[in-house]
Amino acid sequence: EPEVTQTPSHQVTQMGQEVILRCVPISNHLYFYWYRQILGQKVEFLVSFYNNEISEKSEIFDDQFSVERPDGSNFTLKIRSTKLEDSAMYFCASTTGYTEAFFGQGTRLTVV
Amino acid sequence: AQSVTQLGSHVSVSEGALVLLRCNYSSSVPPYLFWYVQYPNQGLQLLLKYTTGATLVKGINGFEAEFKKSETSFHLTKPSAHMSDAAEYFCAVRLSSNTGKLIFGQGTTLQVKP
Secondary structure (H helix, E strand, O other), X not given: OOOOEEEOXXXXXXXXXXXXXXXXXXXXXXXXXXXEEOOOOOEEEXXXXXXXXXXXXXXXXXXXXXXXXXXXXXXXXXXXXXXXXHOEEEEEEEEOOOOOOEEOOOEEEEEO | OOEEEEEOOEEEEEOOXXXXXXXXXXXXXXEEEEEEEEOOOOOEEEEEEEOOOOOEXXXXXXXXXXXXXXXXXXXXXXXXXXXXXXXXXXEEEEEOOOOOOOEEOOOEEEEEEO
């Protein structure tokens, strides 16, 4: 069964460092998303991406964040200068646009 | 604006008992509604969804949910809980017309006691 894959599963980084979280969406999907879940809190939408551009972003998705689809398969989330409050589980998701979203297993980001 | 409220952050049932997890939403247009389950240290897995048509939808692992427009609810039920159902459950709403982003409730942790 096709699945969304995310790497790494766990990333520890020092405050102020840049991190890139990677995702491989399902191959025939057209819409891509990043969500995050701070420990003990709800899952929050960060950004949606379609046709090689951001289609919607939340207030959380400020200038420190960027997304890219560098080739035909990967979808990345970059955080330029990490803060302690960026520590969270980050989920990638994809959809054809007409179906439910399929989520990856998540990357747990710990900023120290 | 859309929002989702899950009543009860923790629900505890005995094995074999009825599971009822509550979800209410607000939406200015007809919503698509979803329940996702998250097992420890895993991602989000779709349990079931409502888009259009029949208001009672069946999902995996014996779960079902009923869309009640008049009550703006989409409660999740299972007649008989199993130990393996212990997990966190998230209700989510999506507007039929938007980019597909999901708005999640705060989640309900289901504990199943032997």
